[in-house]
Amino acid sequence: MLAAVAQIDYRPNRLARNLRLQKSETIGVVVPDIENPHFSEMVRVCEDSAFSAGYRVLLCNTDETPEKQRAYLETLADERVLGAIVTPADSRGVGLESLLELGIPIVAFDRVIDDPRADAVICDNVDSTRRATEHLIWLGHERIALIGGRPDVETGAERLEGYVAAMRAVGLTPFSVNGGFRTDVAEREVQTLLAMPTRPSALVVANNLMTIGALRAIKQTGLRIPLDLALVSIDDPPWAELIDPPLTVVAQPVRRMAETAIQLLLQRIHGRLGEPVRVVLPLDLRVRSSCGMRLSTANQRRG
Amino acid sequence: MLAAVAQIDYRPNRLARNLRLQKSETIGVVVPDIENPHFSEMVRVCEDSAFSAGYRVLLCNTDETPEKQRAYLETLADERVLGAIVTPADSRGVGLESLLELGIPIVAFDRVIDDPRADAVICDNVDSTRRATEHLIWLGHERIALIGGRPDVETGAERLEGYVAAMRAVGLTPFSVNGGFRTDVAEREVQTLLAMPTRPSALVVANNLMTIGALRAIKQTGLRIPLDLALVSIDDPPWAELIDPPLTVVAQPVRRMAETAIQLLLQRIHGRLGEPVRVVLPLDLRVRSSCGMRLSTANQRRG
DNA sequence: TAGCTGTATGAAATCGAATTCTTACGAATC
């Protein structure tokens, strides 16, 4: 009998199976922007583990808009996915209920979700900009500006917070602009910033997309890094060490974060795991050359 | 009646619908590597159009392996997707039959498929390296090496062909290595290449991933671009103009290619369109600074 | 009013695998 089945290479109809079981062996991956290397790496890792586990990946790109997020989350609920990994586009987590109500497990990535039922894998965003800023302060900089992300999403708010904390801690006045986590916006903001009479001597840029924008703007002004302007970027894309000078960055362990997230999800799907967990992974300051040497001792603030 | 439906916010069970209709409103996107900016941009465009059309995207990453490709294509067939856009990992298009037999439309992206039923959107790969090589020849280079892709896939073979053609056309001896379209392989190959007694004076690198590898290797040797070594890359990732010197590249119109592909697919799904089409889009040589000035007239080959 | 067309409403069949329910038969026990 089984032999006969094998011979006529019978393929069970997955659509019928899905209906009967009220589930599809699919996991949803919801990200703001798949073109951002941060997320394409994350998606890559998820896809790999999902494939190994015999599942498929439904890719959901929210463009950072709550509407698209809601639409996608409802779709995932309709499709009865086994679970979802989501980087929420808004702080409230619009649309998450649709999944939660059906008992579909969710793992938050990068940004936490305001729901006790969801797991989360994040890194210490406050610490990221704090360390970047402290590094610049240690090098002797005082006019340090932050090119921040959207302050209405957690990552943006926390990175702002870390920067402000580091500045205040040594009595410096924080000055930040909102680059919206976008290349084009950051480019414009940095243009105006560098045109100011007392332009900053150092920039902390809150993600890799905005770093591209900042570098473009800097290139236009003719300022040299690190001679005229120091720069620290959050995120360590592949090209960060190839450009001249190689960028000093605070790297997030994206691969480990993604691996953790997908493993958590798979375990939840299989019913293991009890209380929801929140995993916080450590950041890594990688000093390369975009901040130059320590400024003269006269300007130094602390040793 | 409709009002009542609206009130109790009834959501039809999509799984039942799928079974009855023997289709799921999903399109498959099959790429070798979502981390490659070339493909993440492509996927982004597909996702966008699919979402607008009310469809979902099933992401399939083949890692350039025919086995994974076959597995994914069979999965797509099982899921009864409406259509698929695929960049085949092998020249034969392993697994494509599963979809074709079911009458599911396929659009080939980047590389053509050996089946008269599939549409294709490509650019002239032979021309890409030919133009890159001709540019270097025009600048006076003679020892030009190609860091090629996998010669067993179409893109790789054609880019090799274009390079060889350009070299032969002016009586130069082609010399190419196989970088496998991968960063790490290209890095190793370029390391050994530059350690050779008569190292090349110029490099044509067949995609952006290998360019990263090449740049790393070059950086290690301490050679300066373009003074000691000229470089032209196929592909124009966002960072190409940010590095120092900004890279001279032959850009593929990825966005337009992807838009064309997804529009073709959507039209096929809706039954419009007759004979399969093959769209070939033009390339764009973007001269920046990684090839330097024209060498002295003594070395020039033609004006 | 009988006969016809057309819409409308409700009942029934369909999609195909998974699951539950029946029935049957063999083995074991008394």
Place this chain on the structure above:
DNA sequence: GATTCGTAAGAATTCGATTTCATACAGCTA
């Protein structure tokens, strides 16, 4: 030999939207 237990094979039900089929009723004409 009769009863019981266990397994097994087979039939029937389920999932829920879609589609088909059948019946019914209203409106119209002869």
